[in-house]
Amino acid sequence: MLEISNLIKRYGHDEPVLKGLDLAVEDNSVIAIVGASGAGKSTLLRCINRLVEPTSGSIKLNGTEIVNLRHRDLRRVRRKIGMVFQGFNLIDRLTVMENVLAGRLGYVSLFQAVTRRYPAADIERAFVLMERVGIAHYANKRADELSGGERQRVGVVRALMQEPEVLLADEPTASLDPRTSEQIMVLLQSLASELSLPVLINIHNVAQARSYTDRIVGLRHGTMIFDGTPGDFDKEALDTIYGGIEAPEDDTAPPPSSGEREKEAPHDAT
Amino acid sequence: MVEQDDLLAARIWRRHDPREQLIRYGALLATLMLVVWAVRDIDIFWPWVWDAPNQISSLGARMWPPDPGRLGEITRAMLETVHIATLATMLTVFIALPVSYIAAQNTTPNRACLWLGRFILVASRSVNTIIWALLFVAIFGPGVLAGILAIMCRSVGFIGKLMGEAIEEIDRRPVEAMEATGASKAKVIAYAIVPQVVPAFFAIVILRWDINIRESTVLGLVGAGGIGVILQGSIDTFAWQTVATILIAIIALVLIGEALTGLLRRRVM
Amino acid sequence: MTRPDPGDTTPVRIWRKPPFIANPMLRYGLLVLLVAYLIWALATLPFNWERIGEGLPRAARIFGGGFPPNFSRFDLLLTGFTESLQIAILATLLGVLLSIPFAVMAARNIAPLPVYLLGRAVIIISRSFHPVIVAILFVAAVGFGPLAGILTLTLYSIGFVGKLLAEEIEEIDWGQVEAMRATGAGYLATLYYAVFPQILPRQVGLSMYQLDSNLRASAVVGIVGAGGIGSTLMNAFGRYDYDFAFAILLVIIAVILVSEGISGWVRKQIW
Numbered sequence: 026m027l028e029i030s031n032l033i034k035r036y037g038h039d040e041p042v043l044k045g046l047d048l049a050v051e052d053n054s055v056i057a058i059v060g061a062s063g064a065g066k067s068t069l070l071r072c073i074n075r076l077v078e079p080t081s082g083s084i085k086l087n088g089t090e091i092v093n094l095r096h097r098d099l100r101r102v103r104r105k106i107g108m109v110f111q112g113f114n115l116i117d118r119l120t121v122m123e124n125v126l127a128g129r130l131g132y133v134s135l136f137q138a139v140t141r142r143y144p145a146a147d148i149e150r151a152f153v154l155m156e157r158v159g160i161a162h163y164a165n166k167r168a169d170e171l172s173g174g175e176r177q178r179v180g181v182v183r184a185l186m187q188e189p190e191v192l193l194a195d196e197p198t199a200s201l202d203p204r205t206s207e208q209i210m211v212l213l214q215s216l217a218s219e220l221s222l223p224v225l226i227n228i229h230n231v232a233q234a235r236s237y238t239d240r241i242v243g244l245r246h247g248t249m250i251f252d253g254t255p256g257d258f259d260k261e262a263l264d265t266i267y268g269g270i271e272a273p274e275d276d277t278a279p280p281p282s283s284g285e286r287e288k289e290a291p292h293d294a295t
Numbered sequence: 296m297v298e299q300d301d302l303l304a305a306r307i308w309r310r311h312d313p314r315e316q317l318i319r320y321g322a323l324l325a326t327l328m329l330v331v332w333a334v335r336d337i338d339i340f341w342p343w344v345w346d347a348p349n350q351i352s353s354l355g356a357r358m359w360p361p362d363p364g365r366l367g368e369i370t371r372a373m374l375e376t377v378h379i380a381t382l383a384t385m386l387t388v389f390i391a392l393p394v395s396y397i398a399a400q401n402t403t404p405n406r407a408c409l410w411l412g413r414f415i416l417v418a419s420r421s422v423n424t425i426i427w428a429l430l431f432v433a434i435f436g437p438g439v440l441a442g443i444l445a446i447m448c449r450s451v452g453f454i455g456k457l458m459g460e461a462i463e464e465i466d467r468r469p470v471e472a473m474e475a476t477g478a479s480k481a482k483v484i485a486y487a488i489v490p491q492v493v494p495a496f497f498a499i500v501i502l503r504w505d506i507n508i509r510e511s512t513v514l515g516l517v518g519a520g521g522i523g524v525i526l527q528g529s530i531d532t533f534a535w536q537t538v539a540t541i542l543i544a545i546i547a548l549v550l551i552g553e554a555l556t557g558l559l560r561r562r563v564m
Numbered sequence: 565m566t567r568p569d570p571g572d573t574t575p576v577r578i579w580r581k582p583p584f585i586a587n588p589m590l591r592y593g594l595l596v597l598l599v600a601y602l603i604w605a606l607a608t609l610p611f612n613w614e615r616i617g618e619g620l621p622r623a624a625r626i627f628g629g630g631f632p633p634n635f636s637r638f639d640l641l642l643t644g645f646t647e648s649l650q651i652a653i654l655a656t657l658l659g660v661l662l663s664i665p666f667a668v669m670a671a672r673n674i675a676p677l678p679v680y681l682l683g684r685a686v687i688i689i690s691r692s693f694h695p696v697i698v699a700i701l702f703v704a705a706v707g708f709g710p711l712a713g714i715l716t717l718t719l720y721s722i723g724f725v726g727k728l729l730a731e732e733i734e735e736i737d738w739g740q741v742e743a744m745r746a747t748g749a750g751y752l753a754t755l756y757y758a759v760f761p762q763i764l765p766r767q768v769g770l771s772m773y774q775l776d777s778n779l780r781a782s783a784v785v786g787i788v789g790a791g792g793i794g795s796t797l798m799n800a801f802g803r804y805d806y807d808f809a810f811a812i813l814l815v816i817i818a819v820i821l822v823s824e825g826i827s828g829w830v831r832k833q834i835w
Contacts, residue, residue, distance in 0.1 A: 074475050104477030114472035118490040122579055127486050131477025138482050141581040148579045165582050180472075187476055330657055333650040338791075339711050347706045347715070354705040378605040421817040423784045425696060429801055434623045436615035513696040516788055520609075526697070530704055538701075542693070549692040 026052060027073070027191050027223060032082035034068050034247075041080070042068045044247040050191070053221040055214055057234035059251075060244035061267050066227040069244070070193045073225070074106040075099060087190060104131030107184030109213075111196035113176045115183075117169035121160060124168050124179050125151045128186025147186070154182045158212060174205035181212065185220070192217070194226040198233065206230070210237040231263060354535070361543055362536030369525060369537075369544050376521035376548070379439055379514065380507035383446035388500060391451045395458035402462055402488065416459070419452030424510045428519040437518035445519055446507050453503055461495035462488065497563040505556040512545050626806050633814055634807035640796060641815060648792035651713040652778040658714070659721020659778075660771045666722055667729035667763075668755065674733060674741075687730065690723030699785035710791030717778045717785065724777070725770050729763060736762045769831045776827035783816050 027050040035041040042065045050056055058066045071077035073084055075091065084091040091102055107128070115124050129147045130138055137143060155161040158178040163171060168179060177197060184192055194213060198206030210226075214237045217224045228234045234241055235255040243251030243258075243266040251262045397403050398412025428445035435441050469487040478486065515523020522541060529537040585591040635641070669675050669683025690698075695716050702712035736759060744758040786794020793816060800809040 076471060076475060100477040100479060102477070103475060106475070108472070108475040110468065110472060112468050114468040116469045116473075116487055116490050117466075118493070119486070120582065123486075123581065127473060127478070128476050130473060130479075130482045130486065135479070135481050135485070138478075139485050143579075145578070149577055151579070152577050164579065183472070183476070329653055333653045336646070337650040337654070337710055338647060339709065339714075343706060344711060347711065350705045351702075354701070375609060378609055381601075382605055382609075417821070418817070421820045422813065423780065425784050425787055426797070426813070426816075429787065429798075430626075433626055433801065435619040436612060438612050438615070439609045440611055440616055509692075509694050513694045516696060516700060523697075527700075530700060542697075545697070546689060546692045550688070 026050070026085075026087055027225075028083075028085040029073070030083045032069070032072060032084065033080045034065070034072055034077065035080045040247075042247050043072070043079075045082070046247070046249055048242065048249065048252075050223045050225065052223050053218065054240060055217045055224045055226065055238040056240045056242060057238040058225060058227050058242045058244060059229070059231060059234050059266060064244040064266075065247040066244055067195055070108070070195050070225060070227055073191075073193060074103050074108060076108075100131055104187050105190045107187045107189030107192045109177070109180050109184050109192065109194040109197045111199050113173075113180045113200070115168040115176055115179055117167070119168060120165050121155075121168055121171065121179055122151060122164040125155060125182050125186055128183040131187065151182070151186060154185050157216075158182055172205075173201050174208060177201060177205075177209050178212070181209070181216070185216065189222065192222050192224045194224060196227050196229065199229060206233065213237070231258075234258075357535040358539035358542075360536065361539035362534070363540055365525070365537055366540065369522070369541055372515075372522040372525050373544055373548055375439060376511045376514075376523075377508065379442045379446060379521055380504060380511040383443045383511075384450060384500060384504045384507050386443070387447045387450040387454055387503070390447070391454035391458060394451060394455040395462060396484075398455060399459040399462035401465075401467075402484070412455075412459070416452045416455045419448055419450075420456065421452075422449070424449040425513055425517060428514050428517050432518045437520075439520035442511060442514040442519035442521055445514060446511055449510070450503050450507060453506070454499055457499045458492065458496060461492045461499070465491040494563060498560060501556050501559050501563070505552050508552040509549055512548070629804070629806035630810035632807070633811035635811045637808060641793075641812060644786075644793035644796035644812070645815070645819065647710055648779065648782040648786070648794070651710050651717060651782045651790075651792050652775060655714045655717030655721060655782075656771060656775045656778050658718040660725055660767065660774060662718065663722045663725035663729055664767075666726040667733060668759075670726060670730040671733035673736075673738070674755070674759065683726075683730070687723050687726045690719045691727060695720045695781050695785055696788055699790040700788040703789045708789040708791070708795075713782055713785050713790035713792055716790055717781055720781060721774050721778060725767075725774055728770060729767065732763045732766055733759060772827045772830045776823050779823050780820055783820075 027048075029046060029048040032043050032046040032048075033041055034043040046065075046069065058069065060066050068077055072079045073086075073091070075094070079092055082092065086102060086105065089102060091099075094102055116127065119127075123141065126141070126143050126147060129143060133143060133147070152161055152164075155164065158181060160171075160175055160178050160182070163175065168176065171179065177200075180197075192213075197213065198209050201209060210233050213224055213226065216222065226234075226238065235258060238255060241251065241253060241255055241258045242249060243262060245266055245268065250265055251258065253262075394412050394415050396412075397408040398416055400409070403409040403412065424445050427448045428441055431441035431444045431448075435444070465488060469491070470483055473483040473487040511521050513523050515521045515525070516527050518524070522545065526538065526541050529535075529541065583591060585594070666683050666686055669679050670687050671683075672680055675683060698719055699712060699716040702715045706712050706715065740758040740762065741754055744754040749757065782792045783794050783797075786792040786796070787798045789795060789798075793812060797809060797812045797816075800806075800812060
C-alpha cells in the first residue's frame with residue numbers, strides 16, 4: 026500500500042512541478058501515469074524513492090513515512106522500492122548477472138558486493154527470475170551486448186531482485202520498438218499479479234496504458250486531472266490531459282483481447 | 296613567416312572582413328615586435344652563435360665512435376631507470392585515485408574536498424619533475440628514493456587530473472539506478488563508477504608510464520638516480536664516446552617503451 | 565511462474581564472476597611475474613637508508629629556511645624570467661618554422677621513402693631525448709647561457725610540432741593536391757597551394773601550445789645551465805638560499821598557470 030498526500034515539488038523558485046498530489050495505490054494493481062512531457066510524471070516517481078527530494082508532503086509505503094528518512098533508513102526503504110528506467114540504466118561493462126545481482130546491493134555487505142560473493146539464495150533467485158523473463162542464458166554476457174528488449178528485461182529483473190514492495194517504471198518502453206515494448210508491458214503486468222506487487226508505470230503510449238493497466242492517472246502541469254479505470258479513459262479525458270495540443274499515439278492500435286495477452290512467451294527475446 | 300603564409304593562404308581560401316584582417320595584422324605586428332625585443336634584449340654573445348655549428352659538429356666528432364666499454368654498467372643504470380619509472384607509476388596510482396575522486400565535480404564529498412583536490416593537482420602539475428627531484432635530493436640525499444618521489448609527485452597531478460575528467464564524464468544513469476536499489480555510496484562507486492572508468496584508467500597509467508621512462512632518464516642529472524648519473528659523470532670527465540653510447544641506449548629504451556605501451560594499449564582497449 | 569524451466573532440477577546453483585583473464589595459467593602467471601618484478605626491483609635498487617633517515621630533520625630545515633619566501637631580490641627574479649620568456653619566444657619561432665620542412669619530410673604521402681625515413685629519424689630522435697639531456701649537450705658544445713636553451717627548445721619543438729604536423733599532413737584531403745597537380749603545378753607549388761592551407765590553421769594553434777610548453781621547459785633546462793629562471797633557481801638551491809628558491813618556485817607556478825590560461829584562451833579563439 027502506497028499513500029501519497031499533498032506532494033509538492035518545486036525546483037528552485039520556479040513554479041512547482043508537482044502541486045499537491047494525492048494518490049493511494051493498493052497492492053496488486055498496475056497503475057499507468059499518463060501526461061504530456063513536463064507534466065511531472067518522472068518527478069513523481071523519483072520523489073517516491075527520493076532520487077528527487079520532495080519539497081513537502083507525505084509519502085507512506087506500508088505505513089512508513091518516506092519523506093523525512095535519511096542515510097541508512099532511506100537506503101533501507103529504497104531497497105523495498107524497485108525501479109525500472111527508460112534508458113535501462115544498466116552498467117554496460119559488467120555482465121548481465123552482475124547487473125542483476127546489483128539489485129541486492131542494499132542487502133549485502135560492501136565486501137560481498139566488491140568480490141561478487143553473493144549469498145547462494147540471491148544467486149538462485151537471480152537465475153529463477155532471469156529464467157522467468159528468458160535471459161538466463163545471457164548470465165555471463167556483457168550487458169551492452171544485449172538488444173534493447175533484453176536489456177530492459179535485465180532492468181526489470183534487477184528491480185525484482187530487491188524483493189520490492191512497490192515497483193516504479195519510468196517510461197519503461199519508450200526506448201523500445203513497438204513489438205518489444207508490448208512484451209515488456211505484458212511482462213510487467215503478469216509479474217505484478219504473480220508477485221502481488223503494486224506497479225506504477227509512467228507511460229506515453231495511451232493505447233498500452235489502456236490495455237495493460239488497471240487504473241489510469243492523468244497528470245497535467247503537476248496536478249492530477251484524471252483517475253479512473255481504463256474504461257473511463259475516453260477521448261475527452263485524453264484531450265484534457267494532453268490539452269489537445271499533442272496527439273499521442275492514440276487508439277490506432279486496438280488493445281489486444283485478453284486471449285492474445287496470455288500468449289506472451291518469455292523466451293522469445295530477439 | 297608562418298603568420299605571413301597564413302595570411303596569404305587565408306586570402307586565397309577564405310573570406311575575411313576588414314575587422315578580422317585588422318586583428319590578423321595586429322597579431323602579426325605584436326608577434327614581430329615581441330621577436331625583435333627578444334632578439335635585441337637577450338643576453339647572448341653573438342659571435343658564439345655564428346661559431347655554434349662548428350662547436351656542435353666538433354662535439355659530434357668527439358662522440359664518434361661510441362665506446363661500448365662500460366656497457367654493463369650502463370645496462371644496470373638503464374634497469375634502475377626503468378625501475379624508478381615503474382615503481383613510481385605504481386605507487387602514484389594509490390595517491391592519484393583518491394585525489395581524482397575528491398577533485399571530480401560529481402563525486403567529491405564537499406566543496407572543501409573539491410578545492411583541496413584541485414589544489415593538489417595544480418601544485419603537482421606546475422612543478423616539473425626535475426624541480427621536484429632537486430627538492431627531494433636536498434631532503435633525502437642523492438639516490439633513487441628522491442627520483443621515485445619526484446616522479447610520483449609529478450605523476451599524481453597528471454593521472455589525477457585525467458582520471459578526474461574521466462569520472463566527470465561517466466554516464467549518470469547507472470549511478471541513479473544503483474542509488475535506487477538502496478546501495479550505499481561505496482557500493483555505488485564500486486558498481487556504477489569503477490566499471491565505467493576502468494578503460495580510461497589503464498590508458499592513462501600506461502601513457503604516464505611511457506612519459507615517466509623519459510623523465511627518469513634525466514633524474515640523475517640532479518643526483519636522483521638512474522642513467523642520468525652516469526651521463527653526468529661521463530660529461531664531466533669529457534668521456535664523449537661513452538656519452539654517445541648512453542644516448543643510443545636512451546633512444547633504444549624510449550623506443551622499446553613506446554612499442555610496449557602501444558602493445559599494452561591495444562590489449563586493454 | 566507461468567513457465568517453469570523443465571531442466572531445472574538443482575535447487576541451488578553456483579555463479580562465479582568470470583575472471584578478467586580467462587586462462588588460469590596466464591592469470592596466476594602474470595600475478596607471480598608482478599610480485600617477482602617488485603621483489604627484484606626493490607632488491608636491486610640502491611637505497612641509502614642512513615641518509616634517507618636524516619630526511620625529516622633536513623626537510624624541516626629546508627622548509628623552515630624556505631618560509632616565508634624571500635622576494636627581496638626581485639630584480640634577479642625578473643631578469644631570470646625575462647630571459648626564460650625570450651628563450652621560449654625565440655625557440656618557438658625557430659622550432660615552429662623548422663618543423664614545417666621536417667614535417668613535410670616525415671609525411672609518408674608526400675615525401676619519397678629515403679626522405680621520409682630521414683625526417684622520421686630526426687623527429688624520433690628529438691622526441692626521445694628529454695630536453696634536459698639535449699640542454700646538457702648543448703651547454704657542453706656552446707657554453708652556459710641562453711643560447712644553449714634556445715637550441716635545446718628549438719629541437720624539442722621540432723620534434724613535437726613536427727610529429728603532429730606530419731600526422732596532419734598525412735590526413736589531408738588528397739583531392740586538393742590532385743586538383744593542383746592537374747593544373748600542372750610543380751612540387752613546391754602543390755605544397756604551397758594544396759597542403760599548407762590545410763595544415764596552417766592547426767599550426768597556429770600548435771605554436772601557441774608550444775610557446776606555453778617551451779616556457780615551462782625553459783624553467784627546467786636552466787637547471788643544467790641553459791639560461792633563464794632555471795639557472796637562477798639552481799644557483800639559489802646550490803647556495804642553500806631556500807627562501808629565495810621558494811620565492812622563485814612560487815613565481816614559476818604562477819607564471820605557468822597564467823601562461824596555460826592565456827594559451828588555452830588563444831587556442832579557443834583560433835579554433
